[in-house]
Amino acid sequence: MVLSVIVAFLLYSVLGKISLSLLHLFNFFSLVVIYFAIEKGEIYGACLGAFCGLIQDSFSISVFGVAGIAKTIMGFLAGYFSGKINVTPLKRSFFFILILNCVELLIWAGLYSFIFSVRVNTGGGLLFFQPLLTASLGATVFYQLRKKKNLILD
Amino acid sequence: MFFFWKKRINFIVLLSLVLFQLILISVQVPMGEEDNYFKRIVFSIFSPLQHGVVSFFRGIGGFWENYVGLVHVHKENESLKEEVFFLRQRMNLLQSVLKIYKTEKDISDLFFELQKSVLPARVIGMDASNVWKSLVINKGSLDGVKKNMVVLDKHGHLVGRIVDPISFKETRVQMITDTESGVSVVPLGKGVPGVLIGEGNGKCRLEFILSTDAVIAEGDRLVTAGFDGIYFPGIEVGRVTSVVEKEGLFKTVQAEPTFKIQDIDLLAIITVDTKEFF
Numbered sequence: 001m002v003l004s005v006i007v008a009f010l011l012y013s014v015l016g017k018i019s020l021s022l023l024h025l026f027n028f029f030s031l032v033v034i035y036f037a038i039e040k041g042e043i044y045g046a047c048l049g050a051f052c053g054l055i056q057d058s059f060s061i062s063v064f065g066v067a068g069i070a071k072t073i074m075g076f077l078a079g080y081f082s083g084k085i086n087v088t089p090l091k092r093s094f095f096f097i098l099i100l101n102c103v104e105l106l107i108w109a110g111l112y113s114f115i116f117s118v119r120v121n122t123g124g125g126l127l128f129f130q131p132l133l134t135a136s137l138g139a140t141v142f143y144q145l146r147k148k149k150n151l152i153l154d
Numbered sequence: 155m156f157f158f159w160k161k162r163i164n165f166i167v168l169l170s171l172v173l174f175q176l177i178l179i180s181v182q183v184p185m186g187e188e189d190n191y192f193k194r195i196v197f198s199i200f201s202p203l204q205h206g207v208v209s210f211f212r213g214i215g216g217f218w219e220n221y222v223g224l225v226h227v228h229k230e231n232e233s234l235k236e237e238v239f240f241l242r243q244r245m246n247l248l249q250s251v252l253k254i255y256k257t258e259k260d261i262s263d264l265f266f267e268l269q270k271s272v273l274p275a276r277v278i279g280m281d282a283s284n285v286w287k288s289l290v291i292n293k294g295s296l297d298g299v300k301k302n303m304v305v306l307d308k309h310g311h312l313v314g315r316i317v318d319p320i321s322f323k324e325t326r327v328q329m330i331t332d333t334e335s336g337v338s339v340v341p342l343g344k345g346v347p348g349v350l351i352g353e354g355n356g357k358c359r360l361e362f363i364l365s366t367d368a369v370i371a372e373g374d375r376l377v378t379a380g381f382d383g384i385y386f387p388g389i390e391v392g393r394v395t396s397v398v399e400k401e402g403l404f405k406t407v408q409a410e411p412t413f414k415i416q417d418i419d420l421l422a423i424i425t426v427d428t429k430e431f432f
Contacts, residue, residue, distance in 0.1 A: 009200075013207040013279060023285065043167050050171045058200040059282030059290075063182045065175035067282070072175065076168045112283065115179065118333045121284040121355050 004032045005052065012059070024123035025130055029056050030104060031138045033075040034097055035145075038087060042079030049075025063115055070108040074100050090143050097142075098135035105131060194319040201279070201324035205292055208278040236274075239308050243272040243422045246310035250388035271426035273297060275305075277419055278324065286331040286356050288314075291421060294323040302384050304424040311412040312337070312378060312389045313421060327421070330391065330411055331356055338381040339391050341374040347381060350391060350409060358392060360407035365399060372397055376409060386424075 008028035015022040029052040037045025053068030060067075078100050081087070087096040105127070109120045122128060279290035293299050303316040305327045314329040330337055331352040339350045339360065346367045348360045363370055374394040380387030390412050398406040 009203065010207055012282075013204050014211050023280065023282070042164050046168050046171050050175065053175075055200060056282050058197060059204075059279060060284075060287065063179050065178040065182075068175045068178075069172055072168065072171045076164075080164070111179075116333065118354050121286060123285070 001032075001036055001048070004035065005029075005048075005055070008032045008052070009055065012056075021123060021126055024126035025133050026137060027101065027104075027130055027134045029053075030071065030074065030101055030134060031097070031141065033071055034078045034100055034138065035142060037075045037078035038082040038142075040079070041083065042076045045075030045077075045079035046072050047075075049073070066111045066115065067108060069111060070104045073107055074104040077103065088146060090139055093142055094135050094139035097138040098131050101131035101134050194321075197319040197324075197326070198321045201290055201321055204279045204290065205324050209292075212276075239274065239420065239422070240272055242308065242310050243306065243424075246306070246389070247271065247424070250386060271424055273299070273423040273425050275325075275421045275423055277421065284332075284354055285415065286329060286352065286354055288317070288329060288332060289327050289418070291325050291327055291423075292323065293423060294321050294325050296322045298425055299325050299423060300425075304385055304389070306389065306422045306424065307413040307418050308420045308422065309413075309417075310390065310422070312385065312391045313413050313418060315384055316423070331358060336382065337385055337391060338379040339376045340379040341370055341394065342377050344369045344374065346370050347379045348407070350376065356410070356415065357395075358409045358411060360394065360409050361404065363405045363407050365403060365405050367405070370394060370397055370405070370407060375412075 008031070011026075011028045012023070015026070033045060033049045033052050036048050049071035050068050053066075053071035054064065056067040056071070057064045078096075082096070085092075087093050112118075112120050120127070273293060275291040275293040277289050278292050281287040281289065291305075299316055299320060301316055301318060301320065305313045305315060307313050312330055314327045314332070314335065317326050317328040319326060328335055329352065330350065331354065333352050333354040335352045337350045338347060340347045346363060346369055348363045350358050350360055352358050360370075360376070372394055376391045376393065378385040378387055378389040378391055392409045392411045394407060394409050396406075396408045398408075400406055
């Protein structure tokens with residue numbers, strides 16, 4: 001888990017330096033939260049969401065807790081619903097991450113607009129593609145990870 | 155009773171976490187410009203990590219460019235770039251000073267001080283919530299960085315000012331495009347001061363320009379006026395992109411910053427107290 005958070009942190013720092021657009025397109029911290037929420041349940045997801053949100057907020061001069069709340073709720077929902085439905089197949093995993101990422105983005109944008117009384121910067125519309133690209137990347141990575149895990153278990 | 159709580163423990167944890175963060179938000183919001191120790195602590199923990207990561211990858215990139223590429227040409231180019239950077243910053247400062255200090259003696263007395271006033275810094279991170287809001291640089295209190303110091307790009311255009319939190323080797327810069335930024339500006343060669351406010355999307359608006367002021371026009375270059383007590387006068391800030399007449403006391407004036415976000419890898423912090431000169 002710690003390694004995944006570090007990887008997300010590394011990717012966030014490095015990709016931001018490569019191109020600013022990439023910061024709008026991918027949300028690596030969300031993928032870490034969703035993965036561990038699916039694996040370990042809603043409490044774990046909510047706590048990890050709060051922690052990762054705090055890290056994400058530290059990249060900003062905005063108020064601490066905005067990304068935190070969004071990720072906490074997303075982590076909880078990921079853990080809760082993955083306990084009720086099977087989200088391991090590739091397609092289902094894609095839609096699951098897509099919906100969770102949309103929910104997170106909506107909560108974050110709502111809180112951000114409410115607190116700062118400004119419209120969220122969408123990076124020329126790139127932010128709208130974030131759920132789609134994050135879900136594509138997440139579904140692929142989760143699928144590969146599960147495949148490897150199953151191979152090791154076999 | 156125990157069973158009741160056990161069944162709902164998950165929701166209680168969720169509510170507690172959300173409540174904790176709501177309290178955290180409510181504690182921070184009214185504080186405005188005041189120091190926030192919680193923010194400072196978290197920044198102090200994560201900014202060195204970010205600094206390390208960026209430096210590591212920059213080091214790998216630098217190694218590749220320096221040793222695999224054209225070694226001497228690249229080194230010479232880097233040193234010339236650095237020289238141009240300092241010369242450009244000094245020229246901008248001196249041009250601003252020359253407008254105020256008229257005698258040769260005044261200028262020569264100040265020249266030595268100004269030589270030491272430029273501190274180069276590299277950008278190590280952008281704001282996660284909005285790239286037009288703030289950035290993190292690799293210089294901090296150990297390098298003499300203080301709050302409200304002026305930050306320019308390598309061409310001498312205004313980027314923003316130093317804001318809290320300032321850690322030992324990392325600092326945050328509030329950009330002029332941030333919605334909470336306000337810079338006192340004046341169109342070059344015209345005497346109509348206004349306040350340039352960021353819109354959080356890479357654009358700015360010029361406020362408090364009276365409808366009766368006919369002199370401001372599209373394409374006008376904006377420079378700092380020095381009335382805000384932070385930015386010294388004469389720094390190039392932006393360009394007027396549109397002027398709309400409307401009913402009421404003030405015009406709607408849109409502007410764009412002169413600095414280019416893709417071009418702000420290297421920045422210049424003006425460490426001298428500019429109030430002494432201007």
